Amino acid sequence: MTISSLSVRRLLSGSAVTSTNPYNPDPFAEAEDNQPDTKKGAQDYIHIRIQQRNGRKTLTTVQGLPKKFDQKKILKVIKKKFACNGTIVNDTEMGEVIQLQGDQRKDVQEFLVDKKEGLELDAKTIK
Incomplete structure (x- = not known):
């Protein structure tokens, strides 16, 4: 059995498919492990948004409140x-999103950060 010089050159030059783990058939498995998990970072923020309805009517939405708070209350x-x-x-x-009538962005943000009557959340987590 002889190995052709072309296949030997390909193996030596590194152009053949190589993997760090010879038992893992997926060459992209290592790349997937190194990517940051974006879902965890996205859940840390509380998003307060406004949506336009008919004419001058608006909806304010609040997303991402921590699970420890009762949203109904x-x-x-x-x-x-x-x-x-x-x-x-x-x-x-x-998950659960609070919808409010009107532009309540500033009021809701102050309520979430307020230490007396609000939820005492960090202002950096509110976007």
Whole structure:
């Protein structure tokens, strides 16, 4: 059995498919392990967004609140404090999302950071 000079040159030059683990058939397995997990980082932030409806009507959405808080109680306090209506919507990606009528972005942010009447969250986690 003879090995052709072309195949020997390919092996020596490194152009043949090589893997760090000869037992792992997936050459991209190592690259996938080194990538940062973006889902964990995305869950750390609380997103307060505004959505335009008909004409001048708007919706404020609050996503990513920590699970330790009861969202129904938070919604009840926000509705009473800011004189607006709201609901909790189940989203497939973000979980439970609080929807409020009107532009309540600034009020909700102050409520989440407030140490007396609010949730005492860090202002850096709110976007």
